[in-house]
Amino acid sequence: MITDQSFPWDTWRTFAAKHQPNYADAGEVAAVTEALRRRPPLVFAGEVDDLRQQVALAGRGEAFILMGGDCAETFASTTADQIRLKIQTLLQMAVVLTYGASLPIVKVGRIAGQYAKPRSNPTEERDGVELPSYCGDAVNDHEFTPAGREPDPNRLLDVYQYSASTLNLIRAFTKGGYADMRRVHEWNRGFTSNPAYARYEALAQEINRAVKFMEAAGADFEALRVVDLYASHEALLLEYEAAMTRIDSRGGDLYNTSGHFLWIGERTRQPQGAHVELLAGVRNPVGVKVGPNASADDLLQLIDRLNPQGEPGRLSFITRMGAEKITDLLPPLLQAVKDDGREVTWICDPMHGNTIQTASGVKTRDFETIMREVEGFFASHQEVGTAPGGIHFELTGDDVTEVLGGSEHLGENELGKRYETLVDPRLNHQQSLEMAFRVGGLLRAANS
Numbered sequence: 001m002i003t004d005q006s007f008p009w010d011t012w013r014t015f016a017a018k019h020q021p022n023y024a025d026a027g028e029v030a031a032v033t034e035a036l037r038r039r040p041p042l043v044f045a046g047e048v049d050d051l052r053q054q055v056a057l058a059g060r061g062e063a064f065i066l067m068g069g070d071c072a073e074t075f076a077s078t079t080a081d082q083i084r085l086k087i088q089t090l091l092q093m094a095v096v097l098t099y100g101a102s103l104p105i106v107k108v109g110r111i112a113g114q115y116a117k118p119r120s121n122p123t124e125e126r127d128g129v130e131l132p133s134y135c136g137d138a139v140n141d142h143e144f145t146p147a148g149r150e151p152d153p154n155r156l157l158d159v160y161q162y163s164a165s166t167l168n169l170i171r172a173f174t175k176g177g178y179a180d181m182r183r184v185h186e187w188n189r190g191f192t193s194n195p196a197y198a199r200y201e202a203l204a205q206e207i208n209r210a211v212k213f214m215e216a217a218g219a220d221f222e223a224l225r226v227v228d229l230y231a232s233h234e235a236l237l238l239e240y241e242a243a244m245t246r247i248d249s250r251g252g253d254l255y256n257t258s259g260h261f262l263w264i265g266e267r268t269r270q271p272q273g274a275h276v277e278l279l280a281g282v283r284n285p286v287g288v289k290v291g292p293n294a295s296a297d298d299l300l301q302l303i304d305r306l307n308p309q310g311e312p313g314r315l316s317f318i319t320r321m322g323a324e325k326i327t328d329l330l331p332p333l334l335q336a337v338k339d340d341g342r343e344v345t346w347i348c349d350p351m352h353g354n355t356i357q358t359a360s361g362v363k364t365r366d367f368e369t370i371m372r373e374v375e376g377f378f379a380s381h382q383e384v385g386t387a388p389g390g391i392h393f394e395l396t397g398d399d400v401t402e403v404l405g406g407s408e409h410l411g412e413n414e415l416g417k418r419y420e421t422l423v424d425p426r427l428n429h430q431q432s433l434e435m436a437f438r439v440g441g442l443l444r445a446a447n448s
C-alpha cells in the first residue's frame with residue numbers, strides 16, 4: 001500500500017541538475033507539484049517489487065527483458081488505437097522471443113510516462129529565428145513559435161493524466177483476456193506476403209497446436225490468460241518525479257510511483273548529479289544509459305551511488321555504444337563490473353548509438369546496423385562470461401517509415417512516406433517482429 005502522504009524527497013535539490021526546463025514562474029511550478037503530490041500513485045509498490053525480482057532473474061540469465069516503445073510519446077498519439085498496436089507489438093515480440101529462447105520474457109514498455117526529452121542543443125534555429133528546442137510534450141509544444149516553445153509546468157498535470165489513462169488501458173488489455181496466449185493468431189496483421197508476418201503466422205500455428213495438445217492432456221491454462229506488462233520511462237524532470245515519490249506504508253520505503261522502472265539518460269548520469277540522487281533513495285528497479293564515453297570507474301561510482309549493497313535486480317546498465325564500437329568498448333566494462341562482484345543486469349539499447357542522417361538531412365537508423373550492435377552485445381557477454389539480460393528498442397505498432405531496411409527493404413527515398421516521430425526514428429511493426437526473430441535466434445544460441 002502506498003500512503004497518500006507525500007514525502008519531502010528533496011535532497012536532490014542540492015545537487016547539480018542538467019536538462020531541466022527554465023520555467024518562468026516558480027510559484028506556478030510549486031502549485032503544480034503540490035497538486036501532483038495529492039494525486040494517487042500510478043503504479044504500486046508490490047508491482048515494482050515483482051519487477052525488481054524479474055530484472056534480477058534476467059541479470060542471471062534466467063529471464064530476458066524486452067523493453068520497447070516510442071522515443072517520445074506525445075499527447076496527440078495517446079489514443080486507444082496507437083496504445084493497443086504498441087502493446088500488441090510488444091506481446092507479439094515477446095511470444096517470438098519466448099518460443100525462440102524458451103526463457104521467461106519480462107515485458108516493459110517505454111510507455112505511460114515517456115513524455116520528456118533531453119536535447120543536445122538547447123535551442124533550434126529555423127530561417128534565422130532561434131527558439132528553445134522541443135523537449136517533449138511534458139515541457140513544451142513542438143510548434144515552432146515563441147509561445148509554443150515556452151516551457152509550461154501545467155503540462156506536468158497532463159503527463160499524469162495521459163500516463164494514468166494509458167496504464168488503465170494497459171491493465172485492461174493485459175488482465176482482461178486480450179493478451180491471452182491462445183489468441184496469438186489474432187494479433188497478427190497485414191499481408192502474410194511480408195516475410196516477418198508469414199513467419200509469425202507459422203509460429204502462431206505451432207503455438208496453437210502445442211496449446212491444444214496440452215489442453216487435451218488436461219493442463220490448466222489460466223496462467224496464459226493474463227500477462228504482466230510494466231511501464232518505464234526516463235526519469236528526466238525532477239519536479240515531476242519527486243512529486244510522484246511516495247512512502248510505502250508496509251515498511252516506510254520510498255517508491256517512485258510514476259512508473260515501475262525508471263532510467264537515467266546518458267546526458268544526466270553524473271554520479272554526483274541530481275538525477276542519480278533522486279533515484280538513489282527509491283526501491284524501484286532503475287537503469288542507467290551507458291554510452292561510448294563511460295569508463296569502468298564511472299560504472300563503479302554509479303553502483304556505489306545506486307546499488308551499494310549489490311541487490312540483484314535493483315540496477316541495470318543499458319548500453320548504447322554504437323555497432324562499430326561495442327565489441328571493443330563493452331567487454332572491459334563487463335569485466336570490471338564482474339570483478340567488482342555486485343550484481344547488475346545488462347540491457348542492450350542498439351538504437352541510440354546508431355542514429356545517422358541521410359544526405360538530405362533526415363534522421364534515421366539502419367536495421368542491419370541496429371542488428372550488428374545486438375550481435376556485438378551477445379558476443380561481448382559470451383567473451384566475458386556475463387549474461388545478456390535484455391534489449392531496449394524504440395518502436396511503434398504503426399506502419400511508419402523511419403528506419404531503413406528490414407525485410408521490406410525500406411530505402412532512403414521512402415522515408416518521407418510515413419515519417420511521424422517528433423524525435424528519434426522507430427522500428428515499425430514488421431521491423432519489430434523481424435528483430436524479435438533475429439534476437440530470439442541469438443538468445444537460443446547463447447543458452448544452448
Ligand code: PEP
Pocket residue numbers: 071118264265266267289290320352424
Ligand atoms: C532515449 O532513450 O531516448 C535517449 C535520449 O537515450 P540516451 O540517454 O541513451 O541518449
Ligand code: CO
Pocket residue numbers: 071072352394423424
Ligand atoms: Co530516443
